Amino acid sequence: MATKLKEVDVVVVGLGWTGGILSKELAEAGLKVVALERGAMRSTEKDYSVPNIRDELRYVVRHDLMQNTARDTITVRNNPSQEALPMRRLGSFLPGEVVGGSAVHWSGHTWRWTDMEFKVRSEYEQRYGKNFIPADMTIQDWGISYDELEPYYDKFEYTAAISGKAGNIKGEIQPGGNPFEAPRAREYPLPPLTPILASEMFTNAAKNAGYHPFPRPSANASRAYTNPDGSKFGACQYCGYCQRFGCEANAKGSPHITVIPIALKNPNFELRTHSWVTKVLKDSDGKKVTGVTYTNILNGEEFEQPAGMVLLCAYAINNVHLMLLSGIGEPYDPVAQKGVIGRNYCYQTGAGATLFFEGRHFNPFMNAGGSNATIDDFNISWGFDRGPHNFVGAYNVSGGFNTVLPIGYRPVPRGTPQWGKAWKAATAKWYQAAMVINASGSVMANRYNCYDLDPTYRNAFGQPLMRMTFDYQPNEHRMGEHAAKTINNIAKSMNPTRLNEATARTLPWTVVPYQSTHNTGGTIMGTNPRESALNKYLQSWDCHNLFVVGANVFPHNASYNPTGPVGAFAYWTADAIKTYVKNPGLLVAA
Ligand SMILES: Cc1cc2nc3c(=O)[nH]c(=O)nc-3n(C[C@H](O)[C@H](O)[C@H](O)COP(=O)(O)OP(=O)(O)OC[C@H]3O[C@@H](n4cnc5c(N)ncnc54)[C@H](O)[C@@H]3O)c2cc1C
Numbered sequence: 285m286a287t288k289l290k291e292v293d294v295v296v297v298g299l300g301w302t303g304g305i306l307s308k309e310l311a312e313a314g315l316k317v318v319a320l321e322r323g324a325m326r327s328t329e330k331d332y333s334v335p336n337i338r339d340e341l342r343y344v345v346r347h348d349l350m351q352n353t354a355r356d357t358i359t360v361r362n363n364p365s366q367e368a369l370p371m372r373r374l375g376s377f378l379p380g381e382v383v384g385g386s387a388v389h390w391s392g393h394t395w396r397w398t399d400m401e402f403k404v405r406s407e408y409e410q411r412y413g414k415n416f417i418p419a420d421m422t423i424q425d426w427g428i429s430y431d432e433l434e435p436y437y438d439k440f441e442y443t444a445a446i447s448g449k450a451g452n453i454k455g456e457i458q459p460g461g462n463p464f465e466a467p468r469a470r471e472y473p474l475p476p477l478t479p480i481l482a483s484e485m486f487t488n489a490a491k492n493a494g495y496h497p498f499p500r501p502s503a504n505a506s507r508a509y510t511n512p513d514g515s516k517f518g519a520c521q522y523c524g525y526c527q528r529f530g531c532e533a534n535a536k537g538s539p540h541i542t543v544i545p546i547a548l549k550n551p552n553f554e555l556r557t558h559s560w561v562t563k564v565l566k567d568s569d570g571k572k573v574t575g576v577t578y579t580n581i582l583n584g585e586e587f588e589q590p591a592g593m594v595l596l597c598a599y600a601i602n603n604v605h606l607m608l609l610s611g612i613g614e615p616y617d618p619v620a621q622k623g624v625i626g627r628n629y630c631y632q633t634g635a636g637a638t639l640f641f642e643g644r645h646f647n648p649f650m651n652a653g654g655s656n657a658t659i660d661d662f663n664i665s666w667g668f669d670r671g672p673h674n675f676v677g678a679y680n681v682s683g684g685f686n687t688v689l690p691i692g693y694r695p696v697p698r699g700t701p702q703w704g705k706a707w708k709a710a711t712a713k714w715y716q717a718a719m720v721i722n723a724s725g726s727v728m729a730n731r732y733n734c735y736d737l738d739p740t741y742r743n744a745f746g747q748p749l750m751r752m753t754f755d756y757q758p759n760e761h762r763m764g765e766h767a768a769k770t771i772n773n774i775a776k777s778m779n780p781t782r783l784n785e786a787t788a789r790t791l792p793w794t795v796v797p798y799q800s801t802h803n804t805g806g807t808i809m810g811t812n813p814r815e816s817a818l819n820k821y822l823q824s825w826d827c828h829n830l831f832v833v834g835a836n837v838f839p840h841n842a843s844y845n846p847t848g849p850v851g852a853f854a855y856w857t858a859d860a861i862k863t864y865v866k867n868p869g870l871l872v873a874a
């Protein structure tokens with residue numbers, strides 16, 4: 285029997301970037317906020333300092349900062365004709381499970397998604413006609429514009445200490461930045477990271493090929509910084525242990541060193557760790573939520589936390605799971621193409637080449653999370669005509685390093701034996717002498733790529749696991765071929781001693797190797813309740829005092845990493861809630 289607690293104004297489920305931003309903003313607005321986080325409190329001083337943080341076994345192999353799949357996981361399959369099986373060990377993606385969420389161990393690449401995404405269907409239809417978009421590609425406009433989100437991108441970039449070079453300030457193209465980006469109000473808060481040899485070589489080759497390389501914007505502070513809230517950052521140490529590790533120098537823009545400590549100082553805010561939310565509760569007519577139930581995972585005690593408002597901030601996958609478990613909104617049916625919860629799950633695709641230069645020393649053990657140079661010539665530029673290549677979407681290409689693990693990274697030319705003396709000799713020879721060029725590509729929504737509740741498998745709380753059905757479609761394969769050609773042309777122009785060429789992905793998606801924690805969709809935003817779960821303020825169409833924040837709101841996935849818009853949307857929703865509390869109800873007419 286759950287113990288019923290005293291009602292609060294707001295309950296926040298999950299305390300990563302989205303939960304941290306909303307907790308801080310709403311506590312400052314005078315609301316009584318309780319955050320329920322399933323993970324433990326961790327800090328730089330106790331947990332992320334050297335030498336203990338330099339532990340590949342603990343953090344990379346044993347996933348110390350990440351979701352415990354023995355308690356809850358998902359089942360996966362490529363298409364509806366298969367039986368889905370549980371992901372028993374984390375692989376393709378690595379969601380977080382500590383205070384600070386996934387952004388404790390993210391890399392920090394921070395992008396602004398533009399109207400190319402937000403108006404995707406109308407833009408492609410206008411340029412290429414309605415028939416260019418395949419019938420089973422369920423892309424749609426998002427119901428928001430870049431101009432509306434711009435001030436919130438700016439706010440997030442200044443909070444998270446992004447190092448970068450603006451390419452377009454108020455419509456004026458800036459030398460050295462990304463000339464394709466949409467206009468921004470001002471420069472990044474910090475100058476770009478110091479380039480490394482691999483990113484410089486890529487930059488030169490890309491320029492020679494006529495492309496427009498620029499330093500990748502990233503939440504790795506290029507120098508000491510105090511953000512507008514007074515949070516202090518040290519300078520990045522180029523420590524080589526960024527992705528999958530906490531930052532020893534407080535140089536990585538993360539909520540546990542910014543918004544969360546500020547919220548914790550506010551008497552309006554309370555954090556309860558080890559608190560696993562199992563369900564969102566509704567009132568008798570289902571038009572409002574009344575709170576949540578949760579279990580203390582240290583002792584199994586169950587609680588009901590009544591609240592005037594519930595904010596789901598539990599990461600893209602878990603937010604959708606909680607909506608399905610709570611019976612809020614109509615579950616999506618891909619056959620009838622009805623319902624909205626679970627719809628438009630998307631992931632990302634890519635291709636990569638490894639270049640070997642005999643005698644060069646790239647020092648791959650020394651880099652930041654975002655030590656890359658990037659080109660967007662095939663990404664957010666309409667100058668690249670997709671028509672002849674017959675695909676919707678885009679890819680960016682980068683050269684450099686994004687955390688190559690000192691032990692796990694063993695580049696060898698193709699054809700090298702995979703074990704024994706010859707492998708050992710090759711790994712010793714090439715460790716210092718290799719660099720990579722990668723492409724990250726968008727994935728468009730497809731009617732059969734979706735989530736629902738698994739009919740067979742259950743989690744530690746006896747609830748159905750969430751089932752993910754996903755595979756790449758011919759559209760993504762065509763884009764992958766184009767990306768691989770671009771990479772190989774740049775790579776060959778650099779005259780490497782040996783080259784592992786990029787190849788387009790042809791095999792089905794698998795959950796086993798790590799790819800990216802960039803899962804999107806499932807409770808998407810939009811302009812009407814027939815095609816979306818949430819309105820443009822990330823407010824549930826069904827229960828107006830429920831907001832669902834994270835990449836689960838994206839109707840499709842872009843080539844860029846998601847946290848730029850995820851952070852911007854959290855600030856955007858915080859402002860919307862400040863308006864909402866004055867006059868509760870739907871902020872957009874259904
Ligand atoms: C290895 C890695 C590298 C990445 N690199 C980048 C990058 O370079 N650029 C980029 O843009 N993005 C990157 N990301 C993605 C980025 O980390 C996420 O987009 C972002 O952190 C999501 O924020 P969030 O608040 O939505 O969720 P999270 O930060 O995941 O926070 C959700 C929180 O909710 C808690 N929670 C979940 N379920 C429950 C429950 N039932 N009850 C209570 N609490 C719950 C979790 O424990 C977690 O703390 C990376 C992610 C990973 C894992």
Ligand code: SF4
Pocket residue numbers: 503504505519520521522523524525526527529530531532533534535536651652653
């Ligand atoms: S690379 Fe820089 S930002 Fe990343 S963990 Fe190391 S010191 Fe921190």
